[in-house]
Structures are given as structure tokens and as C-alpha cells.
Amino acid sequence: MILRAAILLAGAALVAEPLVTGFERFHAATPTAEGGRLLYNELGCVNCHGGVTGLPAPRGPALATVTQRVRSEWLRRFVADPAAVHPGAVMPQVLARSDARTLDAVEHYLASLGPKAEPKGPAKIMHVNGGRGGELFNTMGCVACHAPGQDFVPPEGAPKAAEFTHRSVGLGDLKAKHSLDSLGAFILDPLKVRTDGRMPKVAMERQDAIDIAGYLLAFRGSDGRLDEPVVPVVADKTLALAGRQAVLAARCAACHDLPEDVAAKPVALGRIDGGCLDADHVRGPRYALAEPQRAALKLFLARKGEAAAPKLAAELTLHALNCVACHERDGQGGPDAARKPYFQGDHNLGDTGRYPPPLTGVGGKLRPEWLAKVMAGGNRVRPYLKTRMPQYGASTAELAKLLGVADARAVLKFAGGDDTAGRKLLGTQGGAGCITCHRWGDRPSLGIQGPDISNIASRLQEGWLKEYLINPAGYRPGTLMPSFWPGGKSFNPSILGGDTDKQIAAIYKFAESANGEPEGFPRNRHGEFEIVPKDRPVVQRAFLDGVGVRAILVGFPTGVHLAYDGDQGGPGLAWKGRFFDAYLTWFSRFPTFEKPLGERVVAWPKPVGRFLGYRLDADGNPTFLNEQGGVKVEETFEGVAGGLRRIVTWTPVPGFTPAIHHPPELAPTEGPAAAGRRVFTYLWK
Structure with missing residues (x-):
């Protein structure tokens, strides 16, 4: 088989000027x-x-x-x-x-x-799979710096020439330069000969490197022993x-x-x-x-004698090593439009499941010792990314320190911390349900497989953790992570009196203690896992047909349940009877859009607001926080006999009335209205 390893001319370095x-x-x-x-x-x-x-x-x-x-x-x-x-x-x-x-x-x-x-005799390479090598080259991060191959088309389609914002690092005539064996050895460990890290080392097996070499050399056939070796000069x-x-x-x-x-x-x-x-x-x-x-x-x-401040030195080091080919920092960098389709991973996590995390403020986010290990190629917490974090050798020896100084924040140390409360807050039994989306050590999450959070105490600085939990979207727009402390106000006032600082400190303390795992991991990992609300409402996040990937399901003991749109902010579905079977959400590696278990499902028109988060009252009833036209609107749902009560409140603003829609199948009865308050009751007869 002949593999066309033609490299895109668009975006490749084809002019004489040196490319930095x-x-x-x-x-x-x-x-x-x-x-x-x-x-x-x-x-x-x-x-x-x-x-x-x-x-x-x-x-x-x-x-x-x-x-x-x-x-x-x-x-x-x-x-x-x-x-x-x-x-x-x-x-x-x-x-x-x-x-x-x-x-x-x-x-x-x-x-x-x-x-x-x-x-040299024939290379000791028994098998070459250039097709596999092409897939690796085009998905594991090589095309962040080098031009992608024309013969590999990502799921979103091949890029257009105009989408390349800058030249790619050229590969030159590899056939004229290398044999299969020598190129494979270089790809496996570039730091052996390029010690300055400008061509970093990506962790892989030798067979991976040989297959990539076969792709780049357009090697014919699969028997590596047929390759023409490099003839050493005597x-x-x-x-x-x-x-x-x-x-x-x-x-x-x-x-x-x-x-x-x-x-x-x-x-x-x-x-x-x-x-x-x-x-x-x-x-x-x-x-x-x-x-x-x-x-x-x-x-x-003209200013050669001036020293570079840590912030400038950190920024230029990231530019020199081309870290910003994959990572965004302070609004700069990350893959351009042409290269984005080649960044792949877990589609269930949205963009955060495809693209490496931003480096904005990273020196104030990660603990110095953790960041240093990341720079050395360790501490990988996002195994779902196909793009692999490379190693730069000695070139990153000072980078963690520079970033720590450049991004320094006021030091926050959590005082005390109730690890028992932290265990509950992280779990699904009255807590925030963090383990629905996040791994805990070697325990897979109950749903989509987000980053491991058992290591947050050794990984994250306290101040950053607090700010992030209060406003995740402020740090990473488009994240699936909701806020359980929107505006700094706790979603659950029944734990530690709803004190935000104490609750976050409790989560941190429990992770630091390494004392067990959060509540809610089922003992039985097989069979159906139907959630049955009994004494108080149950909140479960899921991918729900008709609502989307940010659906927030609320099961009420009264028998009528709700699915809220955690993206646009508004009720999505409601139904009567059985609530939800969480088996696929919790255990499927590739969660699909699921459906309610009950009957008489009704749907609201698509909402038009912006979701800000939610909180729970002492009885477990949710209040969802939205924004419409710059005005904050709150919606509380309560279970009543045979139906749901919806309480909509907002701060009265001249000329503003929130958009309030209802399912076409249900005509609600409206309770007493007041300025900035409307109450609706939906009954299933």
C-alpha cells in the first residue's frame, strides 16, 4: 500500500526567512x-x-x-x-x-x-503501519507545530488555506535526510539530539514512532527491513x-x-x-x-542591557517553546481555526474535552511543586485528551518559578475544614454531586469522565480553587462545570449553615485527608440504577433528550419531576411517575442522550436567558439563577400534590418583564402576583 503523506502547503514554511x-x-x-x-x-x-x-x-x-x-x-x-x-x-x-x-x-x-x-545491516523493524502513524501524527499534537497531512481528514472536515494564521514548522525533505530507523529514533526521543527542547519529546512507544516515521516517509509496504539505511561516514x-x-x-x-x-x-x-x-x-x-x-x-x-521582568520572561519562554500552540494564555494563543479540528478527545466534555487547558494565571492556580512536575512531563490529569503534553527537558527548569512569580496571588489558607461535611458536599446524597462528572482516584465518575478531583489539595492553590468554584465559566468559558456557589452564595444552606467559605474549605479538607471517597459511589456496578426520590428532592445532572448536555434533573417525592436547561436557563421538561435510571449516565463510557422514565412528558419552549447556577433550600428545593436582558431572575420549583409549583422572582426594573413561558399542554393556575414575583402551579390530572 502506498501512503500519501503529502503535507499541506498552506501554512507550511516555504520562505527563506527563519521561522520563530x-x-x-x-x-x-x-x-x-x-x-x-x-x-x-x-x-x-x-x-x-x-x-x-x-x-x-x-x-x-x-x-x-x-x-x-x-x-x-x-x-x-x-x-x-x-x-x-x-x-x-x-x-x-x-x-x-x-x-x-x-x-x-x-x-x-x-x-x-x-x-x-x-x-549497518537491515533495520531491526519487522512491521510498519503508516496508516496508523498518520492518525497518530494528526491527532496526538504534532500538527500544533507542523502542517497536517492532506490524507487525514478530521471529523469536522479538512481546513481551508485561509484558516492558517501562521506558517507551520516545515519538515523538509525527510526522505533525503532520514531512514525509517533513524527518523523513528528521533521521533521517539528528540531530546537526545535536540537538548534545548525546541523539538520536545512526546511520550510514546517505539512502534508509535516507527509508524509515524513510516507515514512521514511515505514508506511503501509494511516490512521495515526493506528500508534503505543511513550509510555512516567513516x-x-x-x-x-x-x-x-x-x-x-x-x-x-x-x-x-x-x-x-x-x-x-x-x-x-x-x-x-x-x-x-x-x-x-x-x-x-x-x-x-x-x-x-x-x-x-x-x-x-538598543535596550539589550535591560533585564526581563518575570512576567515578560515567562511570556517569551512560552512563545519560544511554542507552548501557546496548544494553550491559550491571557487571550493569546491556542490552536488556530485550521488546527482546531485535529484536537480530539472526549466529545461528551465539549471543548474542555478536546483542547488543553488555558495557561492564564496558571502560576497562581497550581501549586509550585505540582506545576514543576507538569513541566517535567508528569502529573497528567486529563487522559481523555488525545493531544499529549510533551517534555522540554532542561528548557523548562525555571518556567514554573517564573509563572509562579508572574501569576502570584494573595495567599489564602483555609482555616480548619470539616472533612465529614466535605465528603457529603462532593457526593450525590445531598451534596453537589461532583462525582457525577469527576473521577475520584481510581474510581470512575458516575457520568462523563472529567478530571480527577481527589488530588485538588496537592494540585490547586486554595485561593484559585475558591474563585473557580464560585465562577467556573469566568475561568473557562464554555465549560460544562456549573457554579454551586453562584455569586458566592451556597446552593445548599443545610450543610455548614450554607457558609460558602466553610463549605469550600470542607471539600479541600476531605481531599487532603485522603480519608475514603465521597458519598454516592454505588456498591453494585451492574444492573439498573433507578433513582427514586423519597424524603426530599434529588438533583442529578445528565445528557437529556430535548434539553441538552447541561440538563439538571430534579426528582420530587410528590411524583412530578423537572429537567432544567443549565445552558440557556429555563425549564425544559417535566413528567409524572418514575424519575430517572442513572445507569448509563453513571457507567457508560460514552453517555448518550437519555429520556425520563415517567409518562406524560411536557416540554417548555426553548429558554432565552443565560444560566448562572442554582442553590437548594433547607428542604432540598432548587432555585435556579438566570439572567435576561441584564436582569437577574430566580426560579424556585417545589413539588406539590400532582404537580409542580414555580415561583419566579426578580428585582423590579422599569420597562422589564421576564419572559415566562409554559408548556402548551398545561395551563397553569397563577397565584397572587406582586412586584417582581409571579407564582404558577402546574397540575397533571
Whole structure:
């Protein structure tokens, strides 16, 4: 089978100017000294001319084994003119006027640096599945930086050329450069040769890497032993000595780790123009800089002695490592429209189940020790994302500290905390039902599989946790997470007197105690799980047909039940009889839209407001909080014999009357009305 691994031309780096994605996305439109600082670091200027940029130092690839990893002809052509062979390359042209013999000499010098090359037989690769490799390449995060393949169409359809907002990091002619074995080894662990983390390591099995390599090389067939291996160069001593002189003269050791006898001494900058900044100059490295790049570098050089504040250093480090290819921070970054379809995961969680979390305020969200482990590739809490968080090696060693300073918030420490109350609040028996959507350690949630919350005490800072629980949508618009403390007011006044601070502290304390699990995990994991309201109303979130993925079901002991629209804010369905079977909601890996168990189901017209949250009174009756036309409206529902009572209240505003609709099948009786208050009773006869 022939796999077409053609890479989209739209969005690929096809021009000679060096590509620093963070600069092109966020700094090129209006050149600034900050953008120039990023370029001065990422183009390696700092390696020759010194200075402190506040960013992780860029280093060129390890060269000791390069002649055993890449093909000889490609290496000589690349050394002669990097941008011509690999459009967008940040390596400058340093051997522009070298003849073929000099290039051969450089290659032999590089060959002399590594272990003795042994002739290679067929690669020890028994099987290659390029089709599988294509799916991995296009879904595990590679296309956040590189262009997606034309032969892989995501569920939402292939992107249009106009949807690419910036160039992709080009791959060059991989067939001319690599064998299946050498490319697979590089994909498996780029940090072995690219220690600066600009090509990070994504955790995968060797077979994954081989399959991706097969896809990118358009490898024919499935027997990897048929691939043409890289032929190592056997160093010639005479040529190697001549090559050493060329490497020394070209100052290659400024960016590459080479023996001390070819070390490059720093070159002081006496002026902020000329030299490498000129479009065409005789001596030194030659960059094909675009005018915005040249302008930004000049602005930075005029202020080169200024240190970068932690906030700027953190921001530019995220740009340098291209973390903002996947993550949004302060309204910038995240995948562009062309790449969004390739981010996949658990569709039941909406956008939060597909896209990596925002980094806005992350240094004030995560505990420093947790954040440091995340940067090192650990502490994965979102296994449903197909995009994998990569490892950047030593380049992220200071990033957690920088973010901690940049995003520092006033320290909040919860005083005390009733872990017994916390256990109830997290559970489904009179609590917020957190385990309906969130895992608890190794216990799957009862419904959709949101992040594990058993580790919130070791993961999250107290101040951030409190603010988030009060207003989740303020931190992540579009989240399925509702507020159980809308406006800082508790949804359940019967626990700890409805004190918001005490309730949140109790949740934190219970998680910190590691003393058991929240109430509501069923012992029997098989069979039907019908919820039967007995002594007080029962609240259950679910995907409900006719209401949506944010349905809030309320079962009343009186026998008539409600499903409220937790998206637009308004009653959705009501029915009589049996309430709800939660088996699929709790245990299905892919929850489907379910239906009420009862009969005589009636539907309200689609609501037009904005849902803000809900609270429960001492008897468990819900009050839903909405907004219509900028005015806050509250709806309380109570069970009555044979029906439901609906109490709508709002603060009277001249010219405002809330939109109140009713099911066409039911004509409610209206109780006494007052300014800002209407009461309706719906009866099933």
C-alpha cells in the first residue's frame, strides 16, 4: 500500500526567512523590543554575542553522531545553505562560500567526533503501519507545530488555506535526510539530539514512532527491513583536520556542543546595525531576515542591557517553546481555526474535552511543586485528551518559578475544614454531586469522565480553587462545570449553615485527608440504577433528550419531576411517575442522550436567558439563577400534590418583564402576583 503523506502547503514554511513561530504569531505585526528579545534568543544571537535574555538558551543539535543519523548528501547540502534545504530553518548560512572539498572536510570532522561507525545491516523493524502513524501524527499534537497531512481528514472536515494564521514548522525533505530507523529514533526521543527542547519529546512507544516515521516517509509496504539505511561516514583523518579548521573559523561551537579545541569566543557588539542584520554582508552568519524581524532586533539591541521582568520572561519562554500552540494564555494563543479540528478527545466534555487547558494565571492556580512536575512531563490529569503534553527537558527548569512569580496571588489558607461535611458536599446524597462528572482516584465518575478531583489539595492553590468554584465559566468559558456557589452564595444552606467559605474549605479538607471517597459511589456496578426520590428532592445532572448536555434533573417525592436547561436557563421538561435510571449516565463510557422514565412528558419552549447556577433550600428545593436582558431572575420549583409549583422572582426594573413561558399542554393556575414575583402551579390530572 502506498501512503500519501503529502503535507499541506498552506501554512507550511516555504520562505527563506527563519521561522520563530512565537514571533510570527504575536510580535511580527508590530515589531517591539520584546519581540526582538525573543528573536535575539531563538536565532542564537545570544550564543555569539552574549547577554541575558531571561529565556532558556537555544542550542543546536548534538553533532557527535550526526553522520550516523542523517544521510551524507543531505548533510552537505544543509550545511552549505540551511534555509534552501529546510525552509524556515533558524540556522544561518555560515559556510556560504565553501567549496565541495570544504563541505566534505566538515562532514569528516563531524564523523570523527562520534564512536567508530559500523556498517549497518537491515533495520531491526519487522512491521510498519503508516496508516496508523498518520492518525497518530494528526491527532496526538504534532500538527500544533507542523502542517497536517492532506490524507487525514478530521471529523469536522479538512481546513481551508485561509484558516492558517501562521506558517507551520516545515519538515523538509525527510526522505533525503532520514531512514525509517533513524527518523523513528528521533521521533521517539528528540531530546537526545535536540537538548534545548525546541523539538520536545512526546511520550510514546517505539512502534508509535516507527509508524509515524513510516507515514512521514511515505514508506511503501509494511516490512521495515526493506528500508534503505543511513550509510555512516567513516572519518578520513586528513579531511577531518581540514574540517576542524573550517568549523573553528565558522564558530559552530557557539551554538553546538563541540570539543573545547574549537570553542568560539563571544563577539562583543559595538553597534546595533550592520553585520548579521544587513540583508547581504560578507563576513559572519547570514540570515535571510524579514523586515519586521530586523526592526524588532534593532529595537531590542538598543535596550539589550535591560533585564526581563518575570512576567515578560515567562511570556517569551512560552512563545519560544511554542507552548501557546496548544494553550491559550491571557487571550493569546491556542490552536488556530485550521488546527482546531485535529484536537480530539472526549466529545461528551465539549471543548474542555478536546483542547488543553488555558495557561492564564496558571502560576497562581497550581501549586509550585505540582506545576514543576507538569513541566517535567508528569502529573497528567486529563487522559481523555488525545493531544499529549510533551517534555522540554532542561528548557523548562525555571518556567514554573517564573509563572509562579508572574501569576502570584494573595495567599489564602483555609482555616480548619470539616472533612465529614466535605465528603457529603462532593457526593450525590445531598451534596453537589461532583462525582457525577469527576473521577475520584481510581474510581470512575458516575457520568462523563472529567478530571480527577481527589488530588485538588496537592494540585490547586486554595485561593484559585475558591474563585473557580464560585465562577467556573469566568475561568473557562464554555465549560460544562456549573457554579454551586453562584455569586458566592451556597446552593445548599443545610450543610455548614450554607457558609460558602466553610463549605469550600470542607471539600479541600476531605481531599487532603485522603480519608475514603465521597458519598454516592454505588456498591453494585451492574444492573439498573433507578433513582427514586423519597424524603426530599434529588438533583442529578445528565445528557437529556430535548434539553441538552447541561440538563439538571430534579426528582420530587410528590411524583412530578423537572429537567432544567443549565445552558440557556429555563425549564425544559417535566413528567409524572418514575424519575430517572442513572445507569448509563453513571457507567457508560460514552453517555448518550437519555429520556425520563415517567409518562406524560411536557416540554417548555426553548429558554432565552443565560444560566448562572442554582442553590437548594433547607428542604432540598432548587432555585435556579438566570439572567435576561441584564436582569437577574430566580426560579424556585417545589413539588406539590400532582404537580409542580414555580415561583419566579426578580428585582423590579422599569420597562422589564421576564419572559415566562409554559408548556402548551398545561395551563397553569397563577397565584397572587406582586412586584417582581409571579407564582404558577402546574397540575397533571
